[in-house]
Amino acid sequence: MxxxxxxxxxxxxxxxxxxxxxYHKQYSHFYAHRLREMTTLLLSCAEDHWGKNYSIKKLCDLREEQTDTCIIIGTIYKHQAHKPSILREISEENQLAPQPPREHYADLEDKLILEDELQRVRLYGKVDGRYMASGIVCAVLGSIEEDGRFDVEEMLYYESGxxxxxxxxxxxxxxxxxxxxxxxxxxxxxxxxxxxxxxxxxxxxxxxxxxxxxxxxxxxxxxxxxxxxxxxxxxxxxxxxxxxxxxxxxxxxxxxxxxxxxxxxxxxxxxxxxxxxxxxxxxxxxxxxxxxxxxxxxxxxxxxxxxxxxxxxxxxxxxxxxxxxxxxxxxxxxxxxxxxxxxxxxxxxxxxxxxxxxxxxxxxxxxxxxxxxxxxxxxxxxxxxxxxxxxxxxxxxxxxxxxxxxxxxxxxxxxxxxxxxxxxxxxxx
Structure with a gap:
């Protein structure tokens, strides 16, 4: 031995x-807690990384007429047309034959959306949605545009503490x-x-x-x-x-x-x-x-x-x-x-x-x-x-x-x- x-x-x-x-609970509680907990962690990271030069705002505080650079924190939602949807599968309106499941859902047309407890905003600018997924909590530096989209200058992650x-x-x-x-x-x-x-x-x-x-x-x-x-x-x-x-x-x-x-x-x-x-x-x-x-x-x-x-x-x-x-x-x-x-x-x-x-x-x-x-x-x-x-x-x-x-x-x-x-x-x- x-x-x-x-x-x-x-x-x-x-x-x-x-x-x-x-198993009777909805997943909204899970996402809400993830956002609350990681927001607390990201606040100090954002201050260390960007200093106190930018204000941290909620999505509901963004105004199209106010184009100043700010920080928002939220959860990424990736809108993917090819992602499985049980509602689409059982829809009687389409009357389509069941399609074989896809091995990959990602597509160049996927859209990145950042959401917090109340609202959501579309992201564009210096962000590459090809390599991101739903569920990521991040801090985003940028400004709101006239069309309601958020122009991203930089993204910050917690990096595992x-x-x-x-x-x-x-x-x-x-x-x-x-x-x-x-x-x-x-x-x-x-x-x-x-x-x-x-x-x-x-x-x-x-x-x-x-x-x-x-x-x-x-x-x-x-x-x-x-x-x-x-x-x-x-x-x-x-x-x-x-x-x-x-x-x-x-x-x-x-x-x-x-x-x-x-x-x-x-x-x-x-x-x-x-x-x-x-x-x-x-x-x-x-x-x-x-x-x-x-x-x-x-x-x-x-x-x-x-x-x-x-x-x-x-x-x-x-x-x-x-x-x-x-x-x-x-x-x-x-x-x-x-x-x-x-x-x-x-x-x-x-x-x-x-x-x-x-x-x-x-x-x-x-x-x-x-x-x-x-x-x-x-x-x-x-x-x-x-x-x-x-x-x-x-x-x-x-x-x-x-x-x-x-x-x-x-x-x-x-x-x-x-x-x-x-x-x-x-x-x-």
Whole structure:
């Protein structure tokens, strides 16, 4: 058995755990609270960035005859003609055949609108709607024009708040990130999982792995796509359910073996047998009875936040980035992840196009504190980069590859924030 380094761990995911399940509320409360909370945060940012040279106004205070430059704060609404609309789908007036769902909603004709508690105004000028999405709260510097549009000179975002200094201990501590094991559908992963397990236990490559302190499994362990969910016949559904049960039983054995050697946190993913809305709640311990006997095996929510030796880590199983790419013209998952960090919100498109619990008095997806490591799971390829914020923040961004497609994982050195990909294929050197 490999001797692991002892680290200080704090679970910061309490805000993502639901204590009640009331789905009767409207989402207006959620948006209103997001705007109130982020307005408070942006007021100080606006004063630091623009000084006191400009007044901060509500939209109702704007007058077309007053063209002085001012600051307004509100929530972006992106009017998209191609976005799904249940009202349009059930409209009897059109009498159209159902159209196939679009994979991307963004279009050059999309319109950006800023709204607060009472009113809304159309934005134009120095703002690029191609790379923005509904739900972003921002401060805007500009002036109202005669036609009622707001001419934007500059936009300001919260940028995920302050960041604690990255602690240094003088020795190596590594974090392993893996996602998309896809045990229910992929038949090519067994050898790769075996190699990963041997590597985790220090049995291959001749290198000790005592500096690996934790493994985070970022979703889609059972299934990595919705193919099985699309089956319509009762027989095919029964087969799919049986395969899922068998996959969970097999995964339980894998996780039990891993957690005997190291602490393992497992997050649910979009296609796992878990609740659909964000934040997804932790798997029940009865789903993995063998692994659950080990105190080092933990079910955690998605999104997930924790602190390891005072290094702040935040991540999601991929839904936030995938939905953002669908709603914008951002093509690169790493840039989509970077954008959510700049905007100070894990999933700004929730609940507009991404399902989310209807919170009334909070928005747990706001990034009040800038993490040192920020990841998203189930990406087609491994990507990583450093984001340097406007206030000395420095964050390691990681797109964790889909293991069933790439047979690879991401490994982060927490002492330096260096990150690399390790592949577990037959031709691994």
């Amino acid at each position: 490999v001797s692991r380094r002892t680290v200080d761990y704090v679970d910061l995911s309490g805000k993502f755990r639901l204590n009640s399940f009331d 302050p960041q604690k200094p990255l602690p240094t201990y003088g020795y190596s501590r590594k974090l392993v990130l893996i996602s998309g094991i896809n045990y229910g559908q992929s038949v090519d992963n067994i050898d790769a999982l075996n190699l990963f397990q041997h590597w985790l236990c220090g049995n291959i490559f001749g290198k000790p792995s005592s500096d690996i302190v934790r493994v985070i499994i970022a979703g889609n362990s059972v299934r990595a796509s919705a193919e099985e969910c699309e089956s319509t016949s009762l027989q095919s559904r029964s087969i799919g359910n049986n395969e899922a049960v068998e996959a969970i039983q097999s995964l339980d054995s894998w996780f039990c073996s891993w957690s005997k050697s190291i602490t393992v946190d497992i997050m649910p993913g979009e296609h796992d047998p878990a609740n659909f809305m964000l934040p997804q709640q932790p798997f029940h311990q009865f789903m993995f009875p063998k692994a659950a006997k080990n105190v080092s095996f933990r079910g955690v929510p998605n999104p997930y936040a924790c602190s390891i030796d005072n290094t702040q880590i935040v991540g999601c199983s991929g839904q936030n980035v995938h939905d953002l790419i669908r709603c914008t013209m951002i093509e690169n998952p790493l840039e989509a992840l970077r954008s959510t960090l700049v905007w100070g919100h894990i999933a700004p498109t929730a609940p507009d196009t991404l399902a989310c619990y209807p919170y009334v008095d909070c928005d747990p997806l706001i990034l009040h504190e800038c993490p040192h490591i920020y990841f998203t799971g189930n990406c087609d390829t491994f990507e990583t980069g450093i984001h340097n914020g406007s206030k000395t923040q420095r964050t390691r961004l990681i797109c964790v590859p889909n293991f069933s497609k790439t047979q690879s994982i991401a490994v982060v050195e927490m002492e330096t924030l260096d990150c690399k990909e390790i592949k577990f294929t037959a031709d691994t050197d």
